Amino acid sequence: MKKLFSIFFIAIFAFASAQDNESKETANRFFYELTFKPKKDSAKLDKVMAALDIVKDRSVYRDFTAVGQDSILKVQFEAMQKAGVFKDLSKSFKMPKFSEKIVKHYPDMKLQYVERIASGFSPMSIAYTDTPKFEWKISNDKAKIGEYNTQKATTEFGGRKWIAWFTTDLPFQDGPYKFSGLPGLIVKIEDEGKNYSWVLQGNKKVPNWDELTYMEKLSNLSLKVTEMPREKFEKTFNDFKKDPFASARPMMTQAIMSQTIPGMDGTVGDMMKKQEKMYKDFFSANDNPIEITVQTTDKKKK
Template structure:
């Protein structure tokens, strides 16, 4: 009976939505980027739900997509290069989490460098949360919600779900409750997501403009690898973001000017390396504790 209800709920929820329309749920993420500091940071994240999957990610670059498109196309038209990084708000997180319906296969992906070409790699996870649903109920924002608890990634989590929205989904990897998760946080308040709103996105395109026009032009296609290989590859990338490009960066190449700019390739590489190192060093408190992941 429960499975029949789940199928019916999903069917009913999407009945009024065309295939190209996404339901976008906005989750404000409050998090502690440094393990040894009480300082908190905030960022808006989104869960985009379409007919056969959901995609969770940082909303920062998505929110600037149309502005970035105008700036890049202006450079292309003028035939000049302009460093737009200073006018762009950089994201706090770079990963994407996919959940494929109806089986809820979870895929975690992130971007690494393959020479000069960005590449998305990801791993699939057979993930079943052992939720304990409790009787406690509260109003979370506009929704009547019920409490549930679980453990995952070395942390204890409390979630609040609402049956007002019949989606067994939520932010990050969380799913599997009889309604959308509207709030979830760990017991140490390292990470806390809360639903702040939702809207329909007509003519939904998963890939951002920058993903579409980036070298390779794959639009965000994910190369699937094992979790162990993902963690080794991404760990190496974090330690040395330019490692795979360095063999091509001869002194002759580094001294060349970028067309339409006063910058040399060497100066641009240095800027990119600093930006990536600053990004990775900004957070040493991951959602999933590495020691806990190693035990899985």
């Protein structure tokens, strides 16, 4: 899903210094081009670059758009802080098309699926944990994909049938999104209907890797992850999609709504209308989830 808080929204309500502690971890970053159908009944395809970062004890999968712009954002925000001037950066940067972050923990591959919603005027992360069990059927079919020698495997997951090609040249039993469990890294995976197709495009080492982006540090998202059973997660996220500002609206007096925003054209009310339209337009334009059916090993919590 598209990143649920525009850059200028965070700038106003979380204008603070991010702590920049240099990490000593080095990550293997794998870039996947994701081609997908936003609408299940449409022939239109869209594309985005995603990244799978693998470190010693875990991997992190996410849309690369935000990560790729992180250093530019840092420079812009630090300049704003130094000058003490607010600026609308929302038109300067491209918004991610997917906001979920999936962290797989080694060796059991227990994953945490994280999404962002609003809690009043603050960004909030909600998450569920799961350990998907993929029943892979490995065939003798082999193919050269890019520079890698790969082998075919199939599985069923989330109500779709998937065809994967993995390589033992890269000794990571991992892959994009939630996929894992093959004897090597997944180079390509797509469902039979070609609604979603990931293809490995390249990789590099990332020294001083940090799981959190500058924006996440700035908005303290790392401190606001609320774990819940998947059923409650789905309901909470669906409620947010129906009414993105439900939690903020009770706080909005007429005086607040009419306040102007430093460095921007318009009032708080104008900003809310713009944000709400963006969310609703996006959600109505995307009705083709990766997982048609929910499969989970979560223990129900009451």
